[in-house]
Amino acid sequence: MLKIQGIRKAFGPLQVLKGIDLQVNQGDVVAILGPSGSGKTTLLRCLNFLESADAGTMEFDGESFQLDSISRKEIRALRKKTAFVFQNYNLFLNRTAIQNVMEGLVIARKVPKPQAREIAARALDKVGLSDRYDYYPWQLSGGQQQRVAIARAMATDPEIIYFDEPTSALDPELTGEVLSVMRQLADEGMTMLVVTHEMGFARNVSSQVIFMEDGVIVEQAAAGEFFSHPGQERTKAFLANLGDGQYGA
């Protein structure tokens, strides 16, 4: 469904992505792990064109694109087929929860308002916020805001959802509510690419794990395989450094 080849990205003299190849099949839940500064977030942002890659090709649904010369129109068409969940939620601050979910439907996809409202309500119900439709972002906790953001992402029925460290800004107590919503999405067969530090999620929910460091993919394996028989020395060291507590959830 999504195939990436040779993504490169530099910020000035700093090479952040040094040629990444990646394939995601429909229904896959791929977790991207790695230490800070390894380029995980930049990779995700390049996939949705929030950063422009210096080189690389993308194949999405059988269509090919050159990442360094893709047109604005193609970018917008691709963005309409995908969704993005940010680390700090980025809900529209001047819109209520339900308006946040409706915005992409009504404005970008021209769904009639009453119908969009129904879809939005269903999405919010699904993430457990049926009593918070008309709350503004500042009236919601971090976990609730992130669940609105996930509702906003899934309401447009995307082919893939990118998650950029969706729980990193949350208290441990609030992390659980967001992770359980994500697990539910995964169970329903949503294709997801998740940059995360949650080992429990990577281990128990994802089907594939990618381990990145210094702008390259060090190891890619099925989740079970990755945690039980890591192939690379660097991966073993990374896993050994994690406290046992983080394997829960």
Next chain:
Amino acid sequence: MSDGRLWSLFADSFWKILLPGLTMTIPLTVIAFSLALVIAVCVALVQFANVRVFKQLARFYIWVFRGTPLLVQLFVVFYGLPNVGVLIEPFPAAVLVFSLNEGAYCAESIRAALEAVPVGQMEAGYCAGMTYLQIIRRIILPQAMRTAFPPLSNSLIAMVKDTSLAANITVTEMFMVTQRIVARTYEPLLLYIEVGLIYLLFSTLLTGLQRMGEKRLSTHTKKGGE
């Protein structure tokens, strides 16, 4: 002069001064400020969006109108332009100058407010599939206008007072009417204090309106609503 005569002069002239306030000062302010806002939003947006040639034009416009005295601008338009065959009536000339002058200041308030909107708002809009203009109109500008509201109110209050300068290009607003009464009665202290009080009254009303406006606009921020 007796206190009684002073008091009746004060009372008589109050309505004489207030009337041009209602028929000239306020319409001049309302019309010119509305136009100034339109100019300011456009000038701020072309800078925010980095539209090449327009951005330079915008900087030039702000440079000229912030850098020269309002009074000089009024004189150039009203007394100067007839030299090149452009005759403008006093009131429209005042509207033109006040809106252009105020637009330059308001543009900077709005530009600052646009830049203060977190960059994530734009990114979230893109990820929702919206176009740049859709995001500006529905997400960025509404948030920026809330931030810009206090400085814009400041500009509005300043403008009410600055309209007194229009007396210099024969607009019969409050200050000119006061000057005429002074010329007849020789009571400058009383009458100039009186017109000052009426300006103060207008500013106070506007400050009240500002507070109400801020409350209404702030439903989506922590400070207001609830």
